[in-house]
Amino acid sequence: xxxxxxxxxxxxxxxxxxxxxxxxxxxxxxxxxxxxxxxxxxxxxxxxxxxxxxxxxxxxxxxxxxxxxxxxxxxxxxxxxxxxxxxxxxxxxxxxxxxxxxxxxxxxxxxxxxxxxxxxxxxxxxxxxxxxxxxxxxxxxxxxxxxxxxxxxxxxxxxxxxxxxxxxxxxxxxxxxxxxxxxxxxxxxxxxxxxxxxxxxxxxxxxxxxxxxxxxxxxxxxxxxxxxxxxxxxxxxxxxxxxxxxxxxxxxxxxxxxxxxxxxxxxxxxxxxxxxxxxxxxxxxxxxxxxxxxxxxxxxxxxxxxxxxxxxxxxxxxxxxxxxxxxxxxxxxxxxxxxxxxxxxxxxxxxxxxxxxxxxxxxxxxxxxxxxxxxxxxxxxxxxxxxxxxxxxxxxxxxxxxxxxxxxxxxxxxxxxxxxxxxxxxxxxxxxxxxxxxxxxxxxxxxxxxxxxxxxxxxxxxxxxxxxxxxxxxxxxxxxxxxxxxxxxxxxxxxxxxxxxxxxxxxxxxxxxxxxxxxxxxxxxxxxxxxxxxxxxxxxxxxxxxxxxxxxxxxxxxxxxxxxxxxxxxxxxxxxxxxxxxxxxxxxxxxxxxxxxxxxxxxxxxxxxxxxxxxxxxxxxxxxxxxxxxxxxxxxxxxxxxxxxxxxxxxxxxxxx
Amino acid sequence: xxxxxxxxxxxxxxxxxxxxxxxxxxxxxxxxxxxxxxxxxxxxxxxxxxxxxxxxxxxxxxxxxxxxxxxxxxxxxxxxxxxxxxxxxxxxxxxxxxxxxxxxxxxxxxxxxxxxxxxxxxxxxxxxxxxxxxx
Ligand SMILES: Cc1cc2nc3c(=O)[nH]c(=O)nc-3n(C[C@H](O)[C@H](O)[C@H](O)COP(=O)(O)OP(=O)(O)OC[C@H]3O[C@@H](n4cnc5c(N)ncnc54)[C@H](O)[C@@H]3O)c2cc1C
Ligand code: SF4
Ligand code: SF4
Ligand code: SF4
Ligand code: SF4
Numbered sequence: 151x152x153x154x155x156x157x158x159x160x161x162x163x164x165x166x167x168x169x170x171x172x173x174x175x176x177x178x179x180x181x182x183x184x185x186x187x188x189x190x191x192x193x194x195x196x197x198x199x200x201x202x203x204x205x206x207x208x209x210x211x212x213x214x215x216x217x218x219x220x221x222x223x224x225x226x227x228x229x230x231x232x233x234x235x236x237x238x239x240x241x242x243x244x245x246x247x248x249x250x251x252x253x254x255x256x257x258x259x260x261x262x263x264x265x266x267x268x269x270x271x272x273x274x275x276x277x278x279x280x281x282x283x284x285x286x287x288x289x290x291x292x293x294x295x296x297x298x299x300x301x302x303x304x305x306x307x308x309x310x311x312x313x314x315x316x317x318x319x320x321x322x323x324x325x326x327x328x329x330x331x332x333x334x335x336x337x338x339x340x341x342x343x344x345x346x347x348x349x350x351x352x353x354x355x356x357x358x359x360x361x362x363x364x365x366x367x368x369x370x371x372x373x374x375x376x377x378x379x380x381x382x383x384x385x386x387x388x389x390x391x392x393x394x395x396x397x398x399x400x401x402x403x404x405x406x407x408x409x410x411x412x413x414x415x416x417x418x419x420x421x422x423x424x425x426x427x428x429x430x431x432x433x434x435x436x437x438x439x440x441x442x443x444x445x446x447x448x449x450x451x452x453x454x455x456x457x458x459x460x461x462x463x464x465x466x467x468x469x470x471x472x473x474x475x476x477x478x479x480x481x482x483x484x485x486x487x488x489x490x491x492x493x494x495x496x497x498x499x500x501x502x503x504x505x506x507x508x509x510x511x512x513x514x515x516x517x518x519x520x521x522x523x524x525x526x527x528x529x530x531x532x533x534x535x536x537x538x539x540x541x542x543x544x545x546x547x548x549x550x551x552x553x554x555x556x557x558x559x560x561x562x563x564x565x566x567x568x569x570x571x572x573x574x575x576x577x578x579x580x581x582x583x584x585x586x587x588x589x590x591x592x593x594x595x596x597x598x599x600x601x602x603x604x605x606x607x608x609x610x611x612x613x614x615x616x617x618x619x620x621x622x623x624x625x626x627x628x629x630x631x632x633x634x635x636x637x638x639x640x641x642x643x644x645x646x647x648x649x650x651x652x653x654x655x656x657x658x659x660x661x662x663x664x665x666x667x668x669x670x671x672x673x674x675x676x677x678x679x680x681x682x683x684x685x686x687x688x689x690x691x692x693x694x695x696x697x698x699x700x701x702x703x704x705x706x707x708x709x710x711x712x713x714x715x716x717x718x719x720x721x722x723x724x725x726x727x728x729x730x731x732x733x734x735x736x737x738x739x740x741x742x743x744x745x746x747x748x749x750x751x752x753x754x755x756x757x758x759x760x761x762x763x764x765x766x767x768x769x770x771x772x773x774x775x776x777x778x779x780x781x782x783x784x785x786x787x788x789x790x791x792x793x794x795x796x797x798x799x800x801x802x803x804x805x806x807x
Numbered sequence: 808x809x810x811x812x813x814x815x816x817x818x819x820x821x822x823x824x825x826x827x828x829x830x831x832x833x834x835x836x837x838x839x840x841x842x843x844x845x846x847x848x849x850x851x852x853x854x855x856x857x858x859x860x861x862x863x864x865x866x867x868x869x870x871x872x873x874x875x876x877x878x879x880x881x882x883x884x885x886x887x888x889x890x891x892x893x894x895x896x897x898x899x900x901x902x903x904x905x906x907x908x909x910x911x912x913x914x915x916x917x918x919x920x921x922x923x924x925x926x927x928x929x930x931x932x933x934x935x936x937x938x939x940x941x942x
Contacts, residue, residue: 534814576814600834605817605865608838629838629861633809 155186155211159193159218165252168263199231206235217245238283245274276806280799284726291377292476293717301329303691304481306706312360314714326430335513338563339594352431375774376686389437391461397433401453418518477713484692487542487646496614501527503641532639539581542646555696557644558585562595565604647696727777727794736789738766745784750774816866829902836860842886852876856896877903908942915940
């Protein structure tokens with residue numbers, strides 16, 4: 151006979167107001183197997199826990215039940231206390247008589263609440279009688295991280311993990327790391343030059359021995375689970391031998407062909423063999439194969455001729471490499487919505503209508519105009535510039551419903567840059583609300599208005615058209631109630647920030663969730679902001695939604711801290727609530743394999759002595775199984791059981807009802 | 808109404824003069840509307856205090872000059888006391904009155920004021936009234 155102890159919690163008045171806890175204890179004491187029962191004011195308090203421990207010892211209890219709040223609250227607390235008193239922690243069960251009884255039954259006579267508490271506790275007793283001791287699962291951990299995306303968020307994460315003494319692999323799709331921040335001129339709210347604060351970090355990545363940098367590379371496939379991921383990485387052919395290239399740039403110089411530069415947002419051209427920008431890390435050019443006549447039709451080859459160390463190889467092919475890592479940080483960043491979607495703004499039709507990111511390039515001292523604000527059509531300095539905020543954002547019909555968060559701030563920054571560079575110029579900003587939530591942000595915007603002469607107009611623009619060489623902007627100023635017309639020399643759109651094209655494919659490879667805009671989902675928006683539902687995979691930066699640099703950096707560091715804390719021990723302990731296959735009854739129908747949402751079930755074989763496969767069997771990988779129980783329901787021969795929630799336990803509870 | 812906004816319109820010399828006369832920086836107003844909310848005579852104004860500020864910001868001086876708001880203002884300074892940006896609309900309205908009065912565009916003629924009123928009103932009120940409405 152088991153020796154069961156029952157502890158009924160009053161939770162102050164939370165439970166006791168509608169449940170007669172004393173009566174519940176008395177009723178339970180009468181049941182077979184129960185050798186101890188009591189009620190207590192606060193079981194979770196230190197005296198409450200001490201009482202539990204003492205009672206276990208005094209009464210030689212081998213199983214205990216705490217009838218109290220939801221197991222989400224204190225299951226861990228009481229299992230720990232039981233363990234300290236010498237029990238297997240899984241011999242402690244919780245009956246939820248707060249959320250399920252006292253809080254839902256307002257009957258002051260306590261009749262309903264008490265009756266239900268008695269029933270639920272009785273059921274738990276029968277269930278507990280069938281409990282088997284369980285052991286926590288130990289998972290070995292590979293102390294190496296993979297960071298996907300080399301923008302500021304990914305760079306920060308990689309550097310922090312390396313600082314913490316662990317190895318990192320940083321995978322970047324483009325020929326250089328840096329991401330969108332490398333494009334920016336100066337950065338709000340302090341106006342430091344983006345390149346000046348970013349490039350030192352990029353160089354640090356290159357020099358840090360703990361960081362292996364794979365640029366021009368993408369994730370091909372991810373297998374495994376927390377602590378033990380196996381990742382295949384496609385290293386796209388650069389056609390330049392990275393080891394031998396000295397970065398002299400002779401090849402770029404000699405290449406006779408030019409195409410539009412993506413980095414310069416099509417405001418300038420680049421060679422077919424190129425580095426995206428002068429401070430690229432690594433400083434190794436790549437050949438843009440689709441545009442290279444040598445690779446396409448064996449014509450040219452000028453670069454190979456001038457290359458001193460002879461490191462150009464037109465026959466180079468993509469390579470797939472495999473890496474084992476313990477944690478993955480996703481930092482793939484954002485893109486901008488195509489501005490052409492809004493015909494009324496004239497982008498693509500009117501040359502002097504540009505995007506905010508293009509304005510960054512115009513204002514950047516390393517940009518196509520050397521930092522002078524000159525308009526694309528004729529290179530003239532614009533005497534008036536109209537900025538249109540929320541271009542695509544907060545527009546349910548044609549754009550996205552969310553706010554892109556950074557554009558209010560960067561538009562204020564643009565008006566300042568413009569005023570500093572073109573003193574006589576007049577800037578106008580059409581806005582719906584000014585969103586400047588952040589340290590020193592509101593002051594920044596006020597500075598643009600009060601000191602740098604930006605004329606803010608509250609309202610949207612409905613039409614932009616050309617007339618006599620001018621760009622006419624027709625908008626509204628709702629504050630004065632007027633329709634407003636402005637003759638502008640240039641128009642800048644604060645384009646909506648959207649997720650990367652293909653963000654969903656990346657998420658599917660990793661098994662992480664995303665929202666309807668394909669921004670990645672955090673585990674919990676407040677309490678687990680950099681975790682994902684998949685253990686061991688973390689997020690940082692604008693791949694989760696619009697975010698500025700300070701937040702992206704903070705998240706990069708946060709994700710790194712998560713990875714480092716995972717790496718702080720050799721093994722990880724996991725709750726043993728996982729599925730097990732009963733070998734004799736499994737008939738290998740693979741229904742569970744298809745049902746498992748975490749791909750935790752493998753197709754295993756049984757071999758005879760000669761190594762010949764005699765049977766197939768489902769096998770659960772303890773490292774991956776999340777204990778959801780879907781397979782249990784799917785299995786038609788009842789060959790899978792969930793530890794801690796076995797059929798036997800569940801039926802015992804139901805029968806007791 | 809439809810307005811054409813230009814640098815010239817925003818930098819209207821008369822508005823710059825108003826800024827000098829009143830000592831108020833018009834750009835400081837961020838259109839929260841608290842002045843209009845608190846002003847005891849908003850109901851009688853053709854353009855409420857906060858909108859006076861907005862009109863001036865975007866160069867609509869003519870409309871402001873024509874409106875009765877500056878004459879209706881009783882100078883209670885409620886607007887200034889409440890304004891989070893420390894703008895005194897009262898000063899701006901006084902400045903506007905000055906722009907009229909300095910050109911001799913009086914709001915009242917002393918001879919038109921009925922004698923019984925002059926006789927009964929407190930002397931303080933008469934001095935203030937003349938100072939406000941007459942050059
Ligand atoms: C016009 C404009 C001006 C701005 N100005 C400011 C400012 O002044 N101050 C400020 O704080 N913020 C500013 N921002 C916001 C700033 O750009 C972002 O906060 C920051 O760049 C986000 O960094 P990230 O690393 O998350 O993303 P990103 O910079 O987008 O970096 C992501 C990286 O991941 C790589 N990548 C993507 N997909 C993959 C893949 N599948 N595999 C491998 N690599 C991949 C990309 O190539 C890129 O290098 C501005 C934004 C815009 C649009
Ligand atoms: S940050 Fe400002 S400009 Fe950008 S979408 Fe939000 S409200 Fe509009
Ligand atoms: S319990 Fe859930 S996670 Fe575990 S193997 Fe079954 S279906 Fe997969
Ligand atoms: S000073 Fe004039 S504008 Fe200001 S609250 Fe008083 S009456 Fe209104
Ligand atoms: S209270 Fe001040 S800031 Fe607000 S609308 Fe009036 S003058 Fe402008």
